[in-house]
Amino acid sequence: MAELDAELHVQHLSHSFGPHEILRDISFNLKEGHVISVVGPSGGGKTTLLHLCAGFLDVEEGKVTNTFNKHAFAFQETRLLPWQTTLDNIAFGLKAQGMRKQQRYHLATEIALRFGLEKKDLSKFPKDLSGGMRQRVSFARALVIEPQLLFLDEPFSALDIGLKQELQQILIQLISDGRLTVFFITHDLMEAVRLSDQIIVLDVDPGRVAHTFTIEKPQQERDDAYVYAETAKLLANPVIIKTFELSIASSRNKPDKGAAA
Amino acid sequence: MNALLNIIKNFPKYLWSGWGAVSSIFLFITLWEFGFQQYGELVLPSPQSTFHTLWTMLHTDSIMQDVHITVKRAMWGFIISAGLGSFLGMLAGLFVTASIMSRPIITILMGMPPIAWIVLAMIWFGTGDNTVIFTVVVASFPIVFVGALQGTHTLEGDLKDMSDSFKAPLLMKFTDVYFPHIFSYIFPAWIAALGMSWKIVVMAELLSTPDGIGAALAVTRSHLDTAGALALVTIMIGFLLFIEYVFMEPIKREVEQWRN
Known part of the structure; x- marks a missing residue:
C-alpha cells in the first residue's frame, strides 16, 4: 500500500547561487500517476528546481520529500556515454x-x-x-x-514533430496505465497542455510560482483540437502574458502559432 | 576480453591495410639507394650492404644480447614513467591547486634537454642500468603526466550527474564513466612516451654504458663502420615500428573506435 501513497512533496523551497536568488518559496505536491510540468521563460530557475527535486543539488531552504522507490532522469542533451x-x-x-x-x-x-x-x-x-x-x-x-517517477528536462525540444509525438504517446500510454508519474520542465506550452495534469508557471528573478493551472481531462482523451484550444486559452491568460512578456496583439491573433513561448 | 578477441579478429584485416605504409617505406629505401649512388659507400652505404650487415649482425650472440639489454632498459623506463605519470597525473587532475602547481614543473622537466639529465644521472648513478632507466623515466614521465592530468581534469560533470541519477555504484562509475574518458587521454600519451623511451634509451646508452644498442652504435662510430651504424639504426626503427604498429595501433583502434 505504501507505493500508492508515493509522492514528490516540495515545501517552501528556496535556492540561491551565492548572492543570486534563483528560487523563492516553491511548493507543490506531485502524487503518484500524475504529471506536473513547470513552464516559464529561460533563466527562470526551472532546471535548478528540477535538479533540486532529483537530488542533484542539495536543498538549502525548504523541504523536498520524494517517497517514490525508483526514479529516472531523461536529459535534454541525452548524456549518453560516447564509448558505449x-x-x-x-x-x-x-x-x-x-x-x-x-x-x-x-x-x-x-x-x-x-x-x-x-x-x-x-x-x-x-x-x-x-x-x-x-x-x-x-x-x-x-x-x-x-x-515510478520520471524527471524530464525539456526532453522534446530538439526533436522533429513526428518523433516528438511518438515519444509523447509512449509516455501517455505509461501514464494512463498508472505506471508512471512525471515531473518535467519545458518552455513549450502545447507540450505542457498535452501531457500535464498540472502546469506550474514560474515567474523569473527570482523563480517563483506565478500560477498553477489544472487540466482535468485525461491525457489519452486530449486530441490536437483540444490541445490547441487549451493552449490558446492559456496564451490569453494575463499571468502567461505577463510571465512570458508576450505581445497582447500577437497572442490574440495567432494563439496556436505562438505556443512555444 | 571481448576487446582482445576483436583485436585478434580484426588483425589480419589491419595488416592487409598496411600495404600503403609498406610502399612508402620502399619509396624511402629507393631514395636511400639514390643517396648512396650520389655519395658513395663511406657516407651512405647502400641499402643492400646495410641489410647484409644487419643479417650478419643478427646471427651473432653479442648483438642479440645488446638488443635484449636495451629493450629491458627501455621497457623498465617506460613502465615506471607510465605508472608514475598516470597515477600522479590523475591525482593532480583531481585538484585544481595541484594541477596549477604542477604545470611549471612539467614545463621545466619537458624543457630540460635529455642530454643534461644523462650527465647528471652519470654523476649520481655512475655508468649502468640506473643511469639509462633514470633518463628514460625523466624524459617520458612528463608526457604521461600531462595526458593523465588532462584526462581527469576534463571529466564531465554532466556524465557524473547522469550516473548519479541511476545510482550507479562507485566501482561502476569508475569503470563505465571515468576510466574510459581518462584512458582516451592516457593511451595516446603512453604511445608517445614509448617512442620517447626508445629514442632516449639509445642516446643514454651511447654516452653512459658499455653495453646495449647505444654502446654498439658508439663502437661502429669509432670504427667508422657506417653500414654497421645504419644496421643498428634499422634494428631500432624495426623494433619501434613493430611495437607501435603491431601492438599499440590495433589496441588503439579497438579502444578508440567510439571517437569521431
Whole structure:
C-alpha cells in the first residue's frame, strides 16, 4: 500500500547561487500517476528546481520529500556515454541495479525495438546515431528501469514533430496505465497542455510560482483540437502574458502559432 | 576480453591495410639507394650492404644480447614513467591547486634537454642500468603526466550527474564513466612516451654504458663502420615500428573506435 501513497512533496523551497536568488518559496505536491510540468521563460530557475527535486543539488531552504522507490532522469542533451554502444547505454541503469548481463541486454533490446530503433543500431556508438535516435536511446535508458517517477528536462525540444509525438504517446500510454508519474520542465506550452495534469508557471528573478493551472481531462482523451484550444486559452491568460512578456496583439491573433513561448 | 578477441579478429584485416605504409617505406629505401649512388659507400652505404650487415649482425650472440639489454632498459623506463605519470597525473587532475602547481614543473622537466639529465644521472648513478632507466623515466614521465592530468581534469560533470541519477555504484562509475574518458587521454600519451623511451634509451646508452644498442652504435662510430651504424639504426626503427604498429595501433583502434 505504501507505493500508492508515493509522492514528490516540495515545501517552501528556496535556492540561491551565492548572492543570486534563483528560487523563492516553491511548493507543490506531485502524487503518484500524475504529471506536473513547470513552464516559464529561460533563466527562470526551472532546471535548478528540477535538479533540486532529483537530488542533484542539495536543498538549502525548504523541504523536498520524494517517497517514490525508483526514479529516472531523461536529459535534454541525452548524456549518453560516447564509448558505449547503444545497447550498453540503454542498459546502464539496469547494470547500476546489479542486473546480470544477459537479462539486462534482453530488456534493453526489447525496449530499444519498441522505441523504433533497429537491431543494427544496438551495436553502434552514439557518434553514429542521429540526434533523434540518441534521444530515443536516452528515453529508453530512463524507462527500461521501470521508474515510478520520471524527471524530464525539456526532453522534446530538439526533436522533429513526428518523433516528438511518438515519444509523447509512449509516455501517455505509461501514464494512463498508472505506471508512471512525471515531473518535467519545458518552455513549450502545447507540450505542457498535452501531457500535464498540472502546469506550474514560474515567474523569473527570482523563480517563483506565478500560477498553477489544472487540466482535468485525461491525457489519452486530449486530441490536437483540444490541445490547441487549451493552449490558446492559456496564451490569453494575463499571468502567461505577463510571465512570458508576450505581445497582447500577437497572442490574440495567432494563439496556436505562438505556443512555444 | 571481448576487446582482445576483436583485436585478434580484426588483425589480419589491419595488416592487409598496411600495404600503403609498406610502399612508402620502399619509396624511402629507393631514395636511400639514390643517396648512396650520389655519395658513395663511406657516407651512405647502400641499402643492400646495410641489410647484409644487419643479417650478419643478427646471427651473432653479442648483438642479440645488446638488443635484449636495451629493450629491458627501455621497457623498465617506460613502465615506471607510465605508472608514475598516470597515477600522479590523475591525482593532480583531481585538484585544481595541484594541477596549477604542477604545470611549471612539467614545463621545466619537458624543457630540460635529455642530454643534461644523462650527465647528471652519470654523476649520481655512475655508468649502468640506473643511469639509462633514470633518463628514460625523466624524459617520458612528463608526457604521461600531462595526458593523465588532462584526462581527469576534463571529466564531465554532466556524465557524473547522469550516473548519479541511476545510482550507479562507485566501482561502476569508475569503470563505465571515468576510466574510459581518462584512458582516451592516457593511451595516446603512453604511445608517445614509448617512442620517447626508445629514442632516449639509445642516446643514454651511447654516452653512459658499455653495453646495449647505444654502446654498439658508439663502437661502429669509432670504427667508422657506417653500414654497421645504419644496421643498428634499422634494428631500432624495426623494433619501434613493430611495437607501435603491431601492438599499440590495433589496441588503439579497438579502444578508440567510439571517437569521431
